[in-house]
Amino acid sequence: MAHTLVEKRIDWTGILFAVALTIVIVFPLLVVGTWAFTNVWRYPSVIPQEFGLKFWQQTLARADVWSSITMSLSLATMVTLLSAIICLPAAYAFARMDFPGRSILFFSFLAGHAFPKFGLLVAIAGIFLQLNLIGTFWGVVLIQLVGTLLFMIWIPVAAFQAVDRRMEEAARDVGAGPFRVFWSITLPQAGPTIAAAVLLSFVGTFYETEGAWLIGAPQIRTLPVLMISFINNQPVIQYGAVLSVLLWVPSFIALLFARRVISSGSFAKGFGG
Amino acid sequence: MSVLEIRDVTKAFGATKAVDSFSLTVGDGELVCLLGPSGSGKSTLLRMIGGFETPTSGHVAIDGEDVTRVTPEKRPTGMVFQSHALWTHMNVFKNLAFGLKLRRLPEAEIKRRVEAVLELVGLGGFGHRATTQLSGGQQQRVALARSLVLEPKILLLDEPFASLDQHLRERLREEVRDIQQRLKITTLFVTHGQDEALALADRIVVMRDGRTEQAARPDVVYREPATPFVAGFIGTMNLVDGAVANGTFTHSGFTVPLPVGDGAATLAVRPEALEIVSANGGGMAKIHRVTDYGTHAIVDIELPDGTRLKSMTSEARDWSHGQPIDLKPRAFAAYRDNAAIHRSN
Structure with missing residues (x-):
């Protein structure tokens, strides 16, 4: 029996990757996290001299922080909602129907991501200026909507294509009209994967910075935009650190939610389909 | 009286004619098997009766009413698919109740009818089960029940047992025959298995290249095949x-x-x-x-x-x-x- 035991080898490659990832991702997070709960931290001390929630109180007491949180949440909600209303039926059309220009249109959603985003944004800003959309809520909604199109079309298309057509036909057969079939059969079948797309689009919009800044400034200030201005203009590091930690909250909640909603493999199905 | 009348129906996909000038009349309560090798157009024909394909030319009438361009949800037909196509996000009861709910029947009536049909297919008490918990044979029974619960004028079965093993296939075949006899429901059954056709059918329609080779009682098809193709296809x-x-x-x-x-x-x-x-x-x-x-x-x-x-x-x-x-x-x-x-x- 003894010689059938496989010698347990140390997976050096795996350890190397894990260490590299830890240094690159976890270490900065730790530093920022520590700064957020630090009252005094002076060179050359390795750990802060004084921990505390002083800067949390100061940050959360600011009106601009609260208004930017509300702004970010309402923007992300509005963009995700509009994106779902526009993109899901479009994705269904891409998945199930054949119409002229289908392939070119389908790949055109990639175009927005294929070029340097900032150049595109500046060009759009020029157009928005003439339309009086600069500095307005709906201007930012519009620009962020463009950013969600790729996820909200491509992932649901794959999800819809993965739904067995016979299931839809069986529903037609028992008396459901096309819209009822979509609502009662196709959407629930594609549900988990679409939930993943919606989640991605919400979180992506919440963190979107360039568009919100270029189109929204100075009237519209989202949390990331505010954080940038804090980091640039404030000599106190803790303000930025506290906002960073605040910004983790939605993605953390999203991740928890994702673990429950997304059955294993549906992400892969969405991207791979 | 004829329940189904197919008159001179042709279905072309591009240059190929899947069904070619096909005509057939099916009487009330009759069980007709469409038999043929794959590519003979039998499934396409069934899908045209169910409304999932529109004929290129010709007419389909049910109970004397032309339904050639009527959508599937408005036809009095019930289709059982080869892949059973059960809705996996609903349990057995909800699969069966879906069509009844669309017809706005009262809850109590829905419950009564669903339970009666589940009993009929030998799945009494299975209502709360998830469809994915069922065996292949049970899934196909649920698919059959889902069609039967709506009391369709014509039951359409598209190779419903093809994915089951031989033993189960024979048992389900007999059950379908029993249920069909009891309900006196007009049935079209597509199969490429000649033993299935011989065991089930009141009449066999042997198809080849979208056309009828022979349409007759099973014993006639077996003993007096009309063409060498039928002779070679049925039995050895x-x-x-x-x-x-x-x-x-x-x-x-x-x-x-x-x-x-x-x-x-x-x-x-x-x-x-x-x-x-x-x-x-x-x-x-x-x-x-x-x-x-x-x-x-x-x-x-x-x-x-x-x-x-x-x-x-x-x-x-x-x-x-x-x-x-x-x-x-x-x-x-x-x-x-x-x-x-x-x-x-």
């Missing part, structure tokens, strides 16, 4: 191409008296009708192999040119490899230009 059949001269059919030493005019002909003999007798001298053919199945034996025969024939006999021990024999067909048919020209029974 020895088909021998040869020539007739002076009232005798000849193919490589194999001769049979055939009282038809001179010319080419195809001879069709069932293995059970092909008698083998010990040869006087050289013989017409030789025994190639004997396979003993206990109740009967199958003897493979080789003609001088290498053509193989099969004979079914009750006694295996009389024959051995290489033995010269003569052939005496007890019953046979002869075909010329795709039509029967002679039958001897």
Whole structure:
């Protein structure tokens, strides 16, 4: 029996990757996290001299922080909602129907991501200026909507294509009209994967910075935009650190939610389909 | 009275005609099997009756009403798919209740009808089960129940048992036949299995290249196949191409008296009708192999040119490899230009 035991080898490659990832991702997070709960931290001390929630109180007491949180949440909600209303039926059309220009249109959603985003944004800003959309809520909604199109079309298309057509036909057969079939059969079948797309689009919009800044400034200030201005203009590091930690909250909640909603493999199905 | 009337229906996909000028009338309560190899257009035909395909030309009428361009949800047909196509996000009860809910029936009525149909297909008490917890046979029963619960005028079954194993297939086939008889529901059954068609059907429609080869009772299709194709497709059949001269059919030493005019002909003999007798001298053919199945034996025969024939006999021990024999067909048919020209029974 003894010689059938496989010698347990140390997976050096795996350890190397894990260490590299830890240094690159976890270490900065730790530093920022520590700064957020630090009252005094002076060179050359390795750990802060004084921990505390002083800067949390100061940050959360600011009106601009609260208004930017509300702004970010309402923007992300509005963009995700509009994106779902526009993109899901479009994705269904891409998945199930054949119409002229289908392939070119389908790949055109990639175009927005294929070029340097900032150049595109500046060009759009020029157009928005003439339309009086600069500095307005709906201007930012519009620009962020463009950013969600790729996820909200491509992932649901794959999800819809993965739904067995016979299931839809069986529903037609028992008396459901096309819209009822979509609502009662196709959407629930594609549900988990679409939930993943919606989640991605919400979180992506919440963190979107360039568009919100270029189109929204100075009237519209989202949390990331505010954080940038804090980091640039404030000599106190803790303000930025506290906002960073605040910004983790939605993605953390999203991740928890994702673990429950997304059955294993549906992400892969969405991207791979 | 005819429940279903298909008149001169053609369905073309590009240049190929999946169904070609097809006509069929089905009477009330009749069970018709559409039988044919894959690509013969039988599934396309069924889908046109269900409303999932629109004919390129021709008409489909149900109960005298033209439904050629009516959408599936407005047709009084119920379809059972090969892949059962159950909605996996609903339990068994909800799968069955979905169509009834669309018809706005009261809750109590829905519950009563669903439970009655589940009982009918032998799945009483399975309502709360998830469809994914069921075996293949149970899933197919649920799919059948989902159609039956709506009491369709015509039940359409598209190779419903193709994905099940042989044993289960035979059992479900009998159950479907029982249910169909009890409910007296007009049924169209698509299959490529001839035993399924022979066991189930009141009438078999043998299809080939989108056309009807023969439409008749199972026993007629088996005993008097209208064309060499049907003869070869239903059951096992020895088909021998040869020539007739002076009232005798000849193919490589194999001769049979055939009282038809001179010319080419195809001879069709069932293995059970092909008698083998010990040869006087050289013989017409030789025994190639004997396979003993206990109740009967199958003897493979080789003609001088290498053509193989099969004979079914009750006694295996009389024959051995290489033995010269003569052939005496007890019953046979002869075909010329795709039509029967002679039958001897």
